[in-house]
Amino acid sequence: MSGALHMKLIANLSIALVTLTACSPAANENRMVGELTSDRIELTTETSEPIVGIDVVEGATVSAGQLLLRQDSTRVEARQREARASLQQSKARLDELMRGPRSEQIAAARANLEGADKDLQFRQTELERVTEIHARNLASAEDMDRASAALDAARANRKLRVAQLDELLTGTTAEVLAQAQHVFEQAQARLDAATVDVRRHELRAPVDGLLDSRLFEIGERPAAGQPVLILLAGEQSHARIYVPEHLRVRISPGMPARIFVDGLDSALNGRVRWVASEPAFTPYFALTERDRGRLSYAAKVDFTEQHERLPDGVPVEVEFDLD
Numbered sequence: 001m002s003g004a005l006h007m008k009l010i011a012n013l014s015i016a017l018v019t020l021t022a023c024s025p026a027a028n029e030n031r032m033v034g035e036l037t038s039d040r041i042e043l044t045t046e047t048s049e050p051i052v053g054i055d056v057v058e059g060a061t062v063s064a065g066q067l068l069l070r071q072d073s074t075r076v077e078a079r080q081r082e083a084r085a086s087l088q089q090s091k092a093r094l095d096e097l098m099r100g101p102r103s104e105q106i107a108a109a110r111a112n113l114e115g116a117d118k119d120l121q122f123r124q125t126e127l128e129r130v131t132e133i134h135a136r137n138l139a140s141a142e143d144m145d146r147a148s149a150a151l152d153a154a155r156a157n158r159k160l161r162v163a164q165l166d167e168l169l170t171g172t173t174a175e176v177l178a179q180a181q182h183v184f185e186q187a188q189a190r191l192d193a194a195t196v197d198v199r200r201h202e203l204r205a206p207v208d209g210l211l212d213s214r215l216f217e218i219g220e221r222p223a224a225g226q227p228v229l230i231l232l233a234g235e236q237s238h239a240r241i242y243v244p245e246h247l248r249v250r251i252s253p254g255m256p257a258r259i260f261v262d263g264l265d266s267a268l269n270g271r272v273r274w275v276a277s278e279p280a281f282t283p284y285f286a287l288t289e290r291d292r293g294r295l296s297y298a299a300k301v302d303f304t305e306q307h308e309r310l311p312d313g314v315p316v317e318v319e320f321d322l323d
Contacts, residue, residue, distance in 0.1 A: 034241030245295035
């Protein structure tokens with residue numbers, strides 16, 4: 001190998017070594033690597049009814065409360081109508097008891113009592129007549145017994161009519177009103193539950209975010225509790241990094257940071273949201289000095305300046321001013 005070629009090779013190796021040294025973590029231990037990510041929310045169904053409508057496409061930005069997906073609610077709407085009819089029936093019964101008996105019912109009860117009084121008078125007269133005839137040996141003992149039994153029946157009938165009239169005049173008791181009130185409240189609760197079931201056949205966005213993926217299509221029937229939509233929460237993703245063990249005590253929530261995102265020319269300002277209290281790697285046995293150096297703690301860093309939403313999965317570096 002010639003001397004010139006040897007010197008050129010040494011120069012190239014020196015440049016490469018300097019470059020690697022500058023890019024190594026030791027060159028700037030305040031800079032930590034990670035990636036962009038978002039809090040993932042799985043939207044699940046509560047019933048196994050088929051999907052009849054999907055109102056958003058993958059990648060669409062959604063706002064809290066926006067309708068995303070609809071399931072067939074024919075069955076639960078029938079139960080809702082049944083519960084509403086039961087509520088109306090119990091309400092009508094409660095109103096009737098609170099209003100009290102109608103005047104027509106009271107008039108009918110008075111007429112029944114008058115009829116019972118007249119029948120009692122007739123039976124008393126009949127018994128007196130039979131008794132007088134029997135005294136002249138013109139009526140048998142059986143005639144006397146029949147007349148006496150008829151009088152007893154007339155007296156019992158009059159007592160019944162008096163009790164019925166008193167019941168109507170007294171009105172509804174507090175106990176009966178309480179029972180009717182409880183039946184009404186029970187019917188109201190069943191209607192409320194049915195209404196909630198109808199609403200649960202619609203999936204709405206719980207927070208602002210981005211629809212990442214949908215796992216079912218129209219016509220499919222997911223099982224109850226099965227995820228059907230994946231939502232990336234928030235208006236912006238955040239940086240998820242791993243803090244080395246020897247820097248963990250110096251990183252805390254609220255600390256400012258600079259986020260370098262691959263593909264962007266300049267860094268973005270950020271702030272630490274959360275740092276894990278448990279390390280990402282924990283040896284099974286007691287920690288040695290060598291093992292402690294291998295520990296790292298997950299952390300989340302939010303952007304503090306406005307920027308269009310950055311995609312998840314992009315590598316980032318986060319730099320802290322720890323000096």
